[in-house]
Amino acid sequence: MWGKVLGFCFGFMFGKFIGALLGLYLGHMFDRSLKQDFDKAGGFSGLFKGDDINERQALFFSSCFAVMGHIAKSNGRVSETHIRAASLFMDEMGLSGDERREAQDAFRSGKESDFSLKETVHDFKERFARRHDLLQLFLEIQIQMAFSDGHLAEQEKQLLQEVSKQLGISRTQFAFLLKRYQAEFAFRQQQQRFYEQQRQQSQQNRSSHSEQRGHSVPPNNGMNRAQALALLGLNSDASARDIKVAYRKLMAQHHPDKLVSQGLPKHMMEVAVKKSQDIQAAYEYLKKAA
CATH class of the missing domain: 1.10.20 (Histone, subunit A)
Structure with missing residues (x-):
């Protein structure tokens, strides 16, 4: 009218x-x-359904698990470590029922001999072309899968480089992300050991009924300046300003709410949350150590 x-x-x-x-x-x-x-x-209902967001989230979800499955089988067979890593990833996302079966189906499709990595990543890139932070997070998740056993095989690295190229991410940026994740992986391993030590110490205190309980010095989580800088993607000669700039940039790239609004499935928000927590922990350590 x-x-x-x-x-x-x-x-x-x-x-x-x-x-x-x-x-x-x-x-x-x-x-x-x-x-x-x-x-x-x-x-008018289309204005409130968020169909475009739902479609993007579904594509991110299926593409992510399919490529994870493909990378997991790069050595000819999927190892128990990779299967366990995929299962833990689904646990972190809180997937159950139909959603978990969809993730498992997508993972299995990536293992098939007729799976086209190039076509899958190309379609993903077309849909998220202007959302660089999501493209980068997608690659980071694939790096996480490849590195789940603490070792990056040559076949896995080649596939990751291919994914990176298809996404339009430069070799320099790929090397940067790989180095950052290695530091992130080492930090999480140390955290697990730290919390396990705390748990064991707590059990010992309870069993001995020690009067000094609560006054013992907790074990060090192992973070040092070099590792904190690596987690932020910086070298040992980084200045205080470099640290602050890197921190702000990384936090902006991994902000969960922003990524979800761009098409990250809400179930995968936990991935962005954990990365933000690691970045925050590294920054806080460097501030206190300054």
Whole structure:
């Protein structure tokens, strides 16, 4: 309706009655075209369903697990370590029921001999072309899968480089992400040992009923300046300003809410949360050590 009204008014202003009739006709054509497009989008309900977001999240979900499965089988067979890593990843995401089966199906599809890595990553890149942070997180997740056994095999590295190339990520940036994840992996391993030591110490204290309980010095989690800098992607000569800039950039790239709004499945928000926590821990350590 508004097309007709505005068309009539503007037409009358510039062409009196003949202009008004022409404007009315053009407004009618505009209204009809707009309605067709609006109906295709689902009418008013389409404004609230977030169909585009849902489609992007579904594509991210399926592509991510399919490529993970493909990388896991790069050595000819999927090891128990990779299967356990995929299962733990699903646990972290809280997947169960149909959602977990969909993830498992996607993972298995990536292991098939006819799986096309190039086509899958190309379709993913086309859908998320302007969302660099999501493209980078996608690659980081694949690096995490390849590195799940603490070792990056040459076949895995070649596939990761291919994925990186297809996503439009440079070799320099790929090397940067790989180095960062190695530091992240080492940090998480140390954290696990740290919490295991705390748990064992707590059990010993309870069993001995020690009066010094609560006053013992907790074990060191092992983080040092070199590791904290590596986790932020920095070298040993980084200045305080370099540290702050790197921290802010990495936190912006891994902000969970922003990534979800761009198409990251909500189940995968935990991935971004954990990366943000690691980045925060490294930054806090460097601030205190300064």
